Amino acid sequence: MQRKCIILGLAILIFGLIGCSSNNNHASKETQEAAADDSRETVTEKEEVSNDADQKAEEPEGNKADVKSQDADEELKEDMTDEKTLEADIETGMGEAETNGEEQEDAAFLSPTSTEYDIEKVEKHGEWAEISAEYPVFGTEEADKAIEMEAKKHFEEFETEFEENEKLLAEISYEGGESLYFWEPTVTDDYISFMFGHVMDFGGPHPYTYQYPFNYDLKNQRELSIQDFVKNESQLSNLGDLIYNKLENEGPELDMLEEATQPEWDNFQRFILMEDSIIFHYEHYELGPYAYGVFDVEVTFDELNEL
Template sequence: MQKKCIILGLAILILGLVGCSSNNNPTSKETQEAAADDSRETVTEKEEISDDADQKAEEPERNKADVKSQEADEELKEDRPDENEQETDIETGTDEAEITGEEQDDAAFLSPASSEYEIEKIEKAGEWTEISAEYPVFGIKEADKAIEMEAMKYFEEFETEFEENEKELAEISYEGGESLSFEEPTVTDEYVSLMFMQVMDFGGPHPFFYQHPFNYDLKNHKELTIQDFVKDESQLSNLGDLIYSKLENEGPELDMLEEATQPEWDNFQRFVLTEDSIIFHYEHYELGPYAYGVFDVEVTFDELNEL
C-alpha cells in the first residue's frame, strides 16, 4: 500500500513536471521564433550592410574605371582627331607639299644653267587699243633686272603712242594695239639669251613684226655685243664673208646682202646665242623686200674660232 502511494506520488510528480514543461513550450517556441526572427533580421541587416559596403567598395572602382575610360577616350581623341581636323591636316600637308615644290622650283631658278622661268606681264587697255609686254624671270637678280628694263623700254614706247593710236583706231572702229613677247631663251652658266617679238596691228594691210635680240653676260653683269666674240676687224671681215656665203643661195637674190655683211660692227649686233653657236638675225627690208621675210644665219663657235 505504501509502495503504491509512493508510485502514485511519483507519477503525479512526473505528470506535473510534464505539464509544466508543456506549459513552458509555447513561451519557448515564441522565444525561439522571436530569436529566430531577430537572427534573420540581424543576418538580413548584415547582408544589407555587407551589400552596401560592397556597393560602396565597388563604386570607387567603377568611378576609377569610368575616369580611366574617359581619360582613355580623351587620349584616343587626341591621338585620332576628328574628320574635320583630319581634312585640315590633309589639306595642310598638301599645301606643305606644294610649298616644298615651289621652293624646289625657286631653287631651280637660282641655277644659272636652268631653263626654268616664270613669266611677268604688264599691260594697258583702252576702248580700241591694248598694249602689253611679257618677259621671263629666272631668279637671277642682275639678269632679271636687265631683262625687265629691256621689256619696259618697249612698253614705254607703246605708252607714248597709246592716246594717238586710240583716237585713230576709234575713227575706223578697229581694235588693235602693240604687244611684246619672247621666244624660248637659252640659259647657260655664262649667259642668258632671248629674242623679244614685237607685233604692231593698227588696221593696215597686215600687222608688222619686229624681233629684238637680248644677250646678258652672267659673269660680268652686262649686255653682250659682237665685240665679246670677235677679236678685231680682220676677224669681223671674215665673219661677213662667211655669212655672205651662207645666204647668197638662200632663195631669191638678196639685193642688200653685200651691204649688210660689210665689216662694220653695227651690221653684226643683232644676234642670239645657243649653247654652241651664234645666230645672226636680219629683219624685213634688211636684205630685200618685205615679201622676202626675215633671215637667220647660224655660225658655230668652232667656225668663229677658225676665222
Template sequence: MKQLRIIFSLFLLLFLLVGCNKKDTSAPPTKAEKESSVSEMENNQEELRKKLTNYESITLEEKNEEHEVTIEYPKFSYEPLDDILSSQMDASFQLQTSDDNEALFEYDMEGIQYIFTTSFKKPVITQDYVSIYFEDYQYWGGAHGMSSPHSFNFDLKNDRIMTIHDVMKEHSTTLQVMSEMVAQKLINDEGFAEYREEPVTADYRQSVKSETIPVEENFSTFTLSEDGITFYKQYFSLFPNAMGIVGIDLKWLDVDNYMTSEKEEASNTNDSFTYQNDDYNFVLTLPSSWEGKYVVSKGDWNMDAEVSYDFNFVHNGEVICNLFSINILNEDVVGEDPELGMMTYIDRKNSNIYTYSTIPEMPEEFMEGGKLENLQDMLVKMVNDDVPNIIETFDFK
C-alpha cells in the same frame, strides 16, 4: 725695375710667337688652292644656271578701244639680270601705252585700234650667259602688221649686258668675218635658193653686200648657243616682206675653220697670178685655178661703155662663154652718176668709171644634157665664188 723687364720680355716673346704662327698671306696660292677655287666657282655658276632655268613669264598688258598692248618677258629671280631686263620692258610698255606714242595717237585718230605685242623664245641659259630672242609686232590697220627683232644677252660672270663686240673678242674674231660668212650663206645656202637666180646675178650680190656691211647695226640682234651664234634681220632688198625676220646661223667651229683657211690663202702667194691691163693701167689678181681656162678680149657689146674687157671661159682651146667683164664708162658721155643697170660699180679714176658685170644666166652647154654638163660646177664656182674675190683685188698700177 726688374719686374718691368720680365713683363717686357714676356710681351716680346708672345709677339714673336704670334708672328711666327701667322700665315704668310703674301705667298702665292698653291696649285691645289687654285684648283679648289676654280672648282668652287664652277659649282656656284652651275647652281646659278639651274636656278635661272626656273624662270617665270611676266605679262604687262593694257587693252581698251584705242589700243591693245601686251609685253611678255622672263623673270629669273636673279636681281642683277632682272633689274636690267624688267627696266627695258617697263620702258617699252610705258612708251607703247603713252599719249607720247605717235603711232598710238595717229591711228587712234583714224579709228583704228593700235596693237603692239612683244613675245620671246625659250632663253638659252649656260653657266656663262643668258641669251633671249624677242620679237615685236605692230599692227595699225591693213592686211598685216610689221615684225621686228631684238635680243637680250647677259654676261653672268660679270653681271652686265653683252654686246656683239664682247662676243667677237671672246671668240677672237671680227665683224668683217661675220659679214663675209653671212654673205656666203645668203648667196650659197639652199634655203634661200628660191629667192635668187642661178648663176647668182650681180644685182643680188650687190644687195647682199649692202645688207651685210660689217657695222654693228647689221649684227646687233643676235642670240648665242653652246656651239654658235644666230643673227636676225629682215632683208628687205633680198626677200619679200612676207618672209619676215630671217635668222642666219653660224657655228663657231665653222668660224674657226673659215679664219684658218683665210690665213692659209693669204700666206700662200703661189696660188694666184696678176692680170695687167696696159690700156687703162689696172690690175687684177686671179686664182691659179684659172690658168689656161680664160682669155681676155675687147668687147663693144656694152652701149654705155667706152670699152669692155671680157674674161671668157675657154675649154679645149674654144671660147665658150663670158665669165665677167670690166666695163669702162666715160663721165663725159654717161655723166658723173649714171644708171648702171646690170653693172656693179668698182672705182673711178680721172673721168672714167670702172664697173663689172657677170654672165647673166647659165649657158645651155652646161645645163643638164648639154655637152659641158660635167663642167657646170666648175663654171658656177668661177662665177659665184672666184669673180667677187677677183674684183676685190682691182687696183691701179
C-alpha cells in the same frame, strides 16, 4: 528363334550406324558453326581494322586541313603586314618625293642653268587700242633687273603713242595695238640669251614686227655685244663673208645681202646665243622685199674661232 536373333542383330547394327551418322552430322554441324563463328570474328576484326585504318587515314587529312588553314591565316597576316608596310613606305616616299620636288623646283628656279622661269606682264587697254609687254624672270637679281628695264623701256614707248593710236584706230573702227613678247631663252652657266619680239598692228596690209636681242653675261653682270666674240675688223670682215656665203644660196636673190654683210659693227648686233653657236637675225626688208620674210644664219663657235 535363330531368325529373330539375326533380325535383332541387324536392327542393332542399323541403329548403330544411324547413331554414328547422326553424331557425325552433329559434329559436322558444330564444326561448320564454329567455322562460321570464326569467319564472322575474322570479318569483324577486319572491319575493325579497316575502320581503324580509315580513322587513321582521315586523321592526317584533318590535320592537313588544319595545318593548311593555319598556314593560310599566317600568310594572310603576313600579307596584311606587308601591305601596311608598303602603304607606310609609299606615304613616306610620297612625302619625300614632294619635299624633293619642291626643293628641285626651287633649285631649278634659282639656277641660271635652267630654262625654268616666271613671266611678268604689264598692259594697258583702251576702247580700240591695247598695249602690253611680257618678259621672263629667272630669279637672278641683276639679270632680272636688266631684263625688266629693257621690257619696260619698250612699254613706255608704247604708252607715249597710246592716245594717238587710240584715236587712229577709232576712226577706222579697228582693234589693234602693240605688244612685246620674247623667244624661248637659252640659259647656260655663262649667259642668258633670247630675242624680244615687237608686233605693231594698226590696220595696215600686215602687222609690223621687229626683234631686239638680249644677251646677258652672268659672270660679269653685263650685256654682251658682237665685240665680245669678234675682236677686230679683220675678223668682222671674215664673218661678213661667211654669212654672205651661207645666205647666198638661200633661194631668192637677195638684193641687199652684200650691203648687209659689210664689215660694220652695226650689221652684226642683232644676234642671240645658243649653247654652241650664234644666230644672226635679219628682219623684213633688210635683205629683200617683205615677201622674202626674215632670215636667220647660224655660225658655230668653232667657225668664229677660225675667222
